[in-house]
Amino acid sequence: MVLVAAVRDYVSKMLSDIAGMKVFVLDAQTLAIVSVATSQSELLQKEVFLVEKAESTSSEPMTHLKAVCFLRPTAENMQNLKEILGQPRFGEYHLFFSNILKTNFVQNLADFDQHEAVQQVQEFYADFIALDPYHFTLNTPSNHLYMVPLLFDPTKIQPLCERIIEGVSSVFLALKKRPVIRYSRNSEIARRIAQDAARLMYEQEAALFDFRRTEVLPLLLIIDRRDDPVTPLLNQWTYQAMVHELIGIQDNKVDLREYSRVPKDQQEVVLSSEQDPFFRSNMFENFGDLGMNVKKMVDTFQSQHKSNQNIQSLEDMARFVENYPEFRKMQGNVSKHVALMTEMSRLVDERKLMSVSQAEQELACHSSQAAAWDELNAQWELPGVTDDEKLRLAMLYALRYERENPQQLQELVDRLNAGRSKYNSNLLYSLLKQAGEEKRTGDLFSNRDLFNRARTMARGLKGVENVYTQHQPLVFHLIESIVKGRLKDADYPFVGNHAQQGKPQDVVIFIIGGTTYAESRVVALQNAANPGTRVLLGGTVVHNSKSFLRDLEEVQRVGRASIY
The missing domain is CATH 3.90.830.10 (Sec1/Munc18 (SM) protein, domain 3a)
Structure with missing residues (x-):
């Protein structure tokens, strides 16, 4: 229960060490962090009789209660604390922050506390939402911005980069580890975040991350959702x-x-x-x-x-x-x-998903273009198949065969237009522009080298237990490569002079642009099969096909706005 246990321990410690009746003051993000790790009954057992939002406008004094504030160290929360401490409603204030406090924030808190109501200020590093033992998310707003070129509007993209660095660093502070860092070669935003995270851990806050060294350092691998656009487009069957x-x-x-x-x-x-x-x-x-x-x-x-x-x-x-x-x-x-x-x-x-999903799996896992084209056409003719399913089938076909027959791609776009789809038909070309073969790092369809092709053929010859779960996300192959010490330096370079010797026992894979529950399942099963290696998966959001398509639409809208 690695991630969930870390958050639960923090929450338990901040509440158990303060005796008496309490009010738990949370912001929108720490409310999500706490709610997935603890239940209301557990909070009641810790004598929490009221949960209140940091931006609450209530003025009713309740001096018999002690306020336990668990907040992200943001400028907005500092403003909230200024108002809260200016007219304190509760008998005592115990301030806990989910990440590293900047020096000026500490000074501001001292200035705000004119009534000397604050009893303590601490950093408890739970700045991530632990959905499952090995899976966390940051729930970042404007998630689509990771697909926008970094130079487009730095003021909009910078907050996303900072939030990712804060979230990832808090995971390692909670685990009491400092990692070596690798990133997806073709992703500019992955490179930037990897370098900034390394600067934080090895320079700016080196003392804070100076934990006991292990023989092989943990690994933080930062990749881009665009390296695997297939997984969020597939229907799921678990x-x-x-x-x-x-x-x-x-x-x-x-x-x-x-x-x-x-x-x-x-x-x-x-x-x-x-x-x-x-x-x-x-x-x-x-x-x-x-x-x-x-x-x-x-x-x-x-x-x-x-x-x-x-x-x-x-x-x-x-x-x-x-x-x-x-x-x-x-x-x-x-x-x-x-x-x-x-x-x-x-x-x-x-929605005829059993038929549609079988066609999706064939597109994602097998390589006969003629058969794939026939199957796609057959599915489009089925009554009841929705616009969503048709678009996703077209996208899967385009990702796999983008270089084979451009005329077929244009035909798909024309047919999407003719069908009055709720989606802009150019979304198909936008996907290829964002996540086509030239943009991706890694071997998404396992067809670039002889080893991967042989492995795919062997898997096909053995047969598949379930035709609806044939596809393995890119994360599966990355974990396999890490466990066997075969992750290519050319595709996933190290940051700085921190190259890794040996196979890491602790690995955090962070996907800029979002994870899927299919990938979190892969991680959990791989952890069970490889007890010597513990893998954690994190991302900016958790995608299904609708949210992934929404991000593509938003990027397309941003692109149109920049033209005009």
Whole structure:
């Protein structure tokens, strides 16, 4: 429970060391950081009776409460603290910041505290949202800016770069490690962030990162979403990734309010591997096995429900009352997973996803252009296939065969125009401009060298357990190369003179532009298969196909605006 445990430990320490009734003051980002790692009941156990936002305008004095403030060290929060400490409402203030405090911020805090209400100021390095044990996100706004050339508007792109450096550095401070840093050769923003992160860790804050050295230093590998544009375009068939693709997950919460068949008490549900044992056991299961496991859970619940109905004595009643909270929790879990399965099944049938997804996997994993073209055309003719599916099929075909037949690409654009798609048909060319073969680092389709081609053929000859999960993200091949010590220096150069000797035991792969739940599944399975290496995955956001296409649209809009 590496990342989640780190955040939980920080939250526990800041709340447990302060006795008495407390109010927890959070900003929008630290609220997300805390909410995915702890539950309301856990906060109550720590005597937290109120959670309040830093920008709250309430003026009601509550001097019997102690304020525990957990905030990001931003200019906005400094302004909030100036107002809070100017007229303190609570008896004491304990200030905790999620990252490194600048010297002028510390001086400002001293100036703000005219009433001497502040009892302590500390840095607790939890400046990331730990969605799962090995997966974190930063939830950056304007995520599309990573695709905009750095010289286009530095004032807009600089905050994104700074936020990434702050988030990544806090992960290593929480882990108490200083890494060597490598980056994707073809990505200008990856190079810049890698160099700035190295400057922070090895020069500006060298003393803070001066942890006990290991024989082989940890590795931070910074890559670009454009190196693998295929993974976020694919339909998904394992539980967590599928929920995000079809419905959407935000900070481990699923909003089901627009689905009329869902009961009112299940319209917003939590999918957390920490808080839900069934989800933890099934988050990486494929759709077919998941359906069987949900049925088993329902059967188990029904048998327990029948036994609870058979109350014939005071002992039976006492036993039922004692187990009632657990029974209610199980009832809620059963309803939640049945509701999600029901909606996903409906969407799969409605959008012909079994047929479409098989075609997507063929496009992503096999290399017969003629067969791929025929399959794409066949899918476009199927009734019920949506504009989203048609566009993504066209994009997958374009990424794989962009050099083979330009006339076919133009034909796809014309057909998208003729179909009155809700998307701009030039989005297909925008994708190639952003993430075409010349722009990518690494061997996305495993077809550049003899070793990769042989490995792909061998995998095909052995057969595939599930035709819907044939594709392996680029992250899979990167981890494989790191574990075997084969990651190419030419493709992923080191920053400075910190070249690595030997295979690292700790690896953080950060994807500028966003991760996917398909990639977090790969990381979790690889960690289980390679106990000698621990890989963590992080990114600016967590993508599904809709959010990835939105980013492409935003970049296209920015490009048009710059022309005019």
